[in-house]
Amino acid sequence: MARHERIEVNPGVMIGKPVIKNTRVTVEQVLRKLSAGMTPEEIIQDHPRLTVKDIHAAEAFAADYLADEEIAFG
Numbered sequence: 001m002a003r004h005e006r007i008e009v010n011p012g013v014m015i016g017k018p019v020i021k022n023t024r025v026t027v028e029q030v031l032r033k034l035s036a037g038m039t040p041e042e043i044i045q046d047h048p049r050l051t052v053k054d055i056h057a058a059e060a061f062a063a064d065y066l067a068d069e070e071i072a073f074g
Contacts, residue, residue, distance in 0.1 A: 004064070006057035018061060020054045023047070030058040 008021045018027040025047050033043050040055045 004057055004061045006054050007061045020050060020058065023049050025050060027058040027061050030055055031062055034059070 006021050007018050007027060009016055009018050013019055014024055014026055019025060020027070020030070030043060030050075033046070034040075034055070038046075040052045043055060044050050044052070
């Protein structure tokens with residue numbers, strides 16, 4: 001998987017889930033908020049330490065993660 005400068009995985013932070021670097025905001029949280037219809041600006045209002053670049057990094061991380069997944073068919 002590609003290296004993502006704005007994403008970190010640390011077993012001591014959020015039980016090792018991928019987070020936006022130097023926060024406790026998980027990639028999953030960002031993606032769930034986007035899928036619920038929130039705009040990046042609304043997410044930043046909820047998490048003022050985030051930037052639009054952080055939100056795009058979460059999306060890119062998820063896309064790269066899924067691109068590396070192997071899918072098993074029945």
